[in-house]
Amino acid sequence: MGVLSNNDGCIVARSNELKALGVEMGTAKHLLPPSIRRQVTLLSSNYALYGDMSRRVTDVLAEFSPDVEVYSIDESFVGFQGFDPATLEARGQRLRQTVKQWTGIPVSVGFAPTRVLTKLANHAAKKHPGYRDQGVCLLTADSPATQAILKQLPVTEVWGIARRTGERLRVMGIDTAWQLREADPKHIRRHFSVVQERIVWELRGQPAIQLDDMSQPKQQIMVSRSFGRLTHSPHDLREALRQHAARAGEKLRKQHSVTSAVMVFVRTNAFRPDLPQYRNRVVVALERPTDDSRELIHAAIQGLRQIWRKGYAYHKAGVMLLDLSPKANHQLTLTDTPQTEADATRSERLMATVDKLNRELGRGTIQLGLPRTGNAWTLRSEHRTPRYTTRWEELPAVR
Amino acid sequence: MTNTASWVCSAALNPIPQPLPMFASAVRAGFPSPADDYIDAEMDLHGYVVKRPAATFFARSEGDSMIGDGIHHGDLLVVDRSLEPLPGRVIVVALDGELTVKRLERVGQRTYLTASNPAYQPIPLEGREAHVWGVVTHVLHSLPGATP
Numbered sequence: 001m002g003v004l005s006n007n008d009g010c011i012v013a014r015s016n017e018l019k020a021l022g023v024e025m026g027t028a029k030h031l032l033p034p035s036i037r038r039q040v041t042l043l044s045s046n047y048a049l050y051g052d053m054s055r056r057v058t059d060v061l062a063e064f065s066p067d068v069e070v071y072s073i074d075e076s077f078v079g080f081q082g083f084d085p086a087t088l089e090a091r092g093q094r095l096r097q098t099v100k101q102w103t104g105i106p107v108s109v110g111f112a113p114t115r116v117l118t119k120l121a122n123h124a125a126k127k128h129p130g131y132r133d134q135g136v137c138l139l140t141a142d143s144p145a146t147q148a149i150l151k152q153l154p155v156t157e158v159w160g161i162a163r164r165t166g167e168r169l170r171v172m173g174i175d176t177a178w179q180l181r182e183a184d185p186k187h188i189r190r191h192f193s194v195v196q197e198r199i200v201w202e203l204r205g206q207p208a209i210q211l212d213d214m215s216q217p218k219q220q221i222m223v224s225r226s227f228g229r230l231t232h233s234p235h236d237l238r239e240a241l242r243q244h245a246a247r248a249g250e251k252l253r254k255q256h257s258v259t260s261a262v263m264v265f266v267r268t269n270a271f272r273p274d275l276p277q278y279r280n281r282v283v284v285a286l287e288r289p290t291d292d293s294r295e296l297i298h299a300a301i302q303g304l305r306q307i308w309r310k311g312y313a314y315h316k317a318g319v320m321l322l323d324l325s326p327k328a329n330h331q332l333t334l335t336d337t338p339q340t341e342a343d344a345t346r347s348e349r350l351m352a353t354v355d356k357l358n359r360e361l362g363r364g365t366i367q368l369g370l371p372r373t374g375n376a377w378t379l380r381s382e383h384r385t386p387r388y389t390t391r392w393e394e395l396p397a398v399r
Numbered sequence: 400m401t402n403t404a405s406w407v408c409s410a411a412l413n414p415i416p417q418p419l420p421m422f423a424s425a426v427r428a429g430f431p432s433p434a435d436d437y438i439d440a441e442m443d444l445h446g447y448v449v450k451r452p453a454a455t456f457f458a459r460s461e462g463d464s465m466i467g468d469g470i471h472h473g474d475l476l477v478v479d480r481s482l483e484p485l486p487g488r489v490i491v492v493a494l495d496g497e498l499t500v501k502r503l504e505r506v507g508q509r510t511y512l513t514a515s516n517p518a519y520q521p522i523p524l525e526g527r528e529a530h531v532w533g534v535v536t537h538v539l540h541s542l543p544g545a546t547p
Contacts, residue, residue, distance in 0.1 A: 059453035102454035102481045395459040398498040
């Protein structure tokens, strides 16, 4: 089984069986050999469902600690400062069981003193033979277990080390996460940047990275901020989301991607238990993949309308762009921004001619070659599972 | 979850001399206050029915196998995955890949899924692939004429 990206173009998720057939991540649907295509069920992305399930999982996490930071649609950092360290592993077990029972979603739990190490612990909880049955892995800064894991891990697997950086590190003789941990932080800072230096400190067990600093997962773009002071006003939230959506649009265009789903979230301050608590999020699926900030802003405002509730003092709001794909994969149309002045002039003249003909000979004489609505122009999601948890008409049926 | 009835009782038992806020001014001040519980606002049916939002799902019932429990074809079921599927409870279970709503029963060592309609036979669970999906807590039946 595989899941397709927006517009059913490429495979973005594969079951183990699909991986075993040798299908690579990102394979275009139409390039799948017929012999494989016959054996496989391909499903369209269902962002409404993912977003809702993601919200539920986060709500369960929030029962275990007020300090929940959403990193991506399926990963969160949960702070356990002040909890008795001896109880953490058991808490992790209970958390995993509770998430599974309440939502059906299996999660892995990694505990560590820093975010970089936590990511590694989580990875070990998922894959490492010593931990994956339990699904929970606790790493302390200097334990033999941590050392063993770091020694086996290629440096490119460390959170925040991109492929190119990893290659340069390898040239310097740093192949494993352990070797990076043992490197001189100042030396690393000189050759790379303060970001990589902080990673060295984190590998050593010293927190040095805030979630805002870190590079975003490639599959998402998130822009969020806590408010300086708590606000009840939907106007403040609208303004904040407008800015966040615009900023997200900039990042999107900078990396030459388009998005087809916008997630909006709001929350109160979890560290003010004297105040009523509320957190919610919603995913707004776009009609077609876009990088236009106006559409992103519009979606964000629509989303806010769904989740804003009166009577709460909001602390944070954010926008996350999901289901990114390269802009080049999507057909260019006449309405796209032209590259050169000559093109711009040509396009204008063409549009003017089209308009003139439509005026003189009747509306619709010349259409721009865009397929009808509901056809290729709107997001193709032919094989999407129902939106079981967000649409009355798509509820699961039970006999 | 605030239970209006219990607040009314405790107010009577512990009369604290406190100026009751005007509904209008409490909202305008923009600050939530303990006095909010004395305010009669719109009643929240969703909150009444959904005790654990993260674990609560809705489903649509088909057929009349559970008519004895007031579940008709087309009714809305509220399913809570956080509750324990104890014998005697109406549960949603995935049986051989299909979702079904039945009562969980234990007879000695054997477990069955029973219908509340005599036309349906009990289903023994021995040797079958069954995954409990959640416990049905409420059923919403809309009467004819409900939609304008």
